[in-house]
Amino acid sequence: MAPQGYPHTLALRDGTKIQIAILKQEEGKALHAFYRALPEEDRMVLKEDVRLAAWSERFLAKVAEGSIICLVATVEGEVVAEGSLYRTFHGWTRHVGEVRLTVGPAWRRKGLGRALATGLVKIATDLGIEKIIARVVENQVAAFHIFQRLGFMKEAVLHRHVTDLSGTKRDLLILANDVSQIWSTMEAMVMDFEPGGGA
Amino acid sequence: MAKTEIRVGGLGGQGVILNASIIGKAASIYEGKHATLIQAFGPEARGSACSAQVTISTEDIAYPYVKHPDVLVLMSQDAYNQFAPSLKPGGLVLFEEELVTLDGRLPEGARAIGIPATRFAEELGRRLVLNIVMVGFFAGVTGLLSFESVQKAVKDSVPKGTEDLNMRALEKGFEYGREAAATK
Secondary structure (H helix, E strand, O other), rough: OOOOOOOOOEOOOOOEEEEEEEOHHHHHHHHHHHHOOOHHHHHHHOOOOOOOOOHHHHHHHHHHHOOOOEEEEOOOOEEEEEEEEEEEEOOOOOEEEEEEEEEEEEHOOOOHHHHHHHHHHHHHHHHOOOOEEEEEEEHHHHHHHHHOOOOEEEEEEEEEEEOOOOOOOEEEEEEEEEEEHHHHHHHHHOOOOOOOOOO | OOEEEEEEEEEEEOHHHHHHHHHHHHHHHOOEEEEEEEEEEEOOOOEEEEEEEEEOOOOOOOOOOOOOOOOOOOOOOOOHHHHHHHHOOOOEEEEEOOOOOOOOOOOOOOOOEEHHHHHHHHHHHOHHHHHHHHHHHHHOOOOOOOHHHHHHHHHHOOOOHHHHHHHHHHHHHHHHHHHHHOOO
C-alpha cells in the first residue's frame, strides 16, 4: 500500500516551500542528477558510487519492487534532498528497516533532513517494521541529532571503519530505534482478557 | 424510542472488547446517545471465546444485557455458532468472511454481509487493526454512527503513534461497508 500523505508541501525554517513526494520512476533522472552534483566528500560516505548509471537503474528497480521507499524533496522540479527506507521481504532481518538521508549542501540546517527522517519513520511503522537503523559517521553531528530526536539510540560503534577524503579513519555509529514499542500498547488493548483475571 | 442492541463476538486477541467499546464511545460521547457495554471473557488470554454486548439508545437504558441482538458483529466461527440463533428475526449479521462460514442457523429474514477484514488489516500492515476495520464496517453498513464520531472515538482509544494506521483501517472498513450495504 502506498504511503499516505504524499505529496505535501513543507515550509522550511527560512520560509522556503519544498515539495516532499514519493519518488516516481520518471523522476529517476532528476534524482541521479542530484547525486551526480554532490561534492566528492559527500559521495564518499555513501555506500555505492552514485555517479554510475548502473546505480540509478538498480535503485529504481528496488523502488519498483518496494524494497526501497524513497522520499524526494524538490524545488521547482529539482531534487534538493532524498531520504529512503530500505527493507527486505525475506530472511531474519525482515522486521528491520534502514533509513538513509542525503541533503544537498545548500539545503542543510533548514529542517529538511529532520522532516524526511520523520516521514520515513512514520512510513516504516505503518508498514509494520519493528526496528529501524541508521548509520552515521562520528563527525556527522547534525544527522546524529536528527535521529536522536526521533528516538534512535547508539547501538554499536564500528571503530575506524570509515576513511574520509583526507585519509582519516573515523568511527561509524549504528543507531537503532525499536519502534515495535509503539504497537505493544495496542497489542495489550486487543488481548481481550479479563482485567485483574488470571490471564 | 430508537434502541439498537449489538453483540460483538470473536476470539481473545482479536480486539472484540476494543471494537465494542469504540462503538459505545462513538455513540455516547460523540453522538450524545446512551450506551452500555457488557463484556464476557474466556479463561485464556488468547484464543478463547470473547464477546461484548452493546446497547445504543436515544433514551435511558434500563437493562444492559442483550439477549436478542439487532446486529451481530462476528469475528470467529465459534462466535457465529453460539450467537447466530439469538439474532432477532430480520436482524443484521456483519461477519469476517474468511473466518466465518454461514449456515442455516440464522433466523428468518436475517441479512448477512461479510468482509475480509483480517486480510485488509494485513494489507494495511498489521493484523492487529482487524477490530478497527470491523468498527468501520459496522458504521458503514448500519449508518448508526457517523464516520466523524467513530473517527474521534478511534483516535481517542488507540495508543499514540498508531493513529494513522488505525484511521486507514477505519476508512477501509467504512468504505467497504458503505458499498456492501448499497449492493447486498
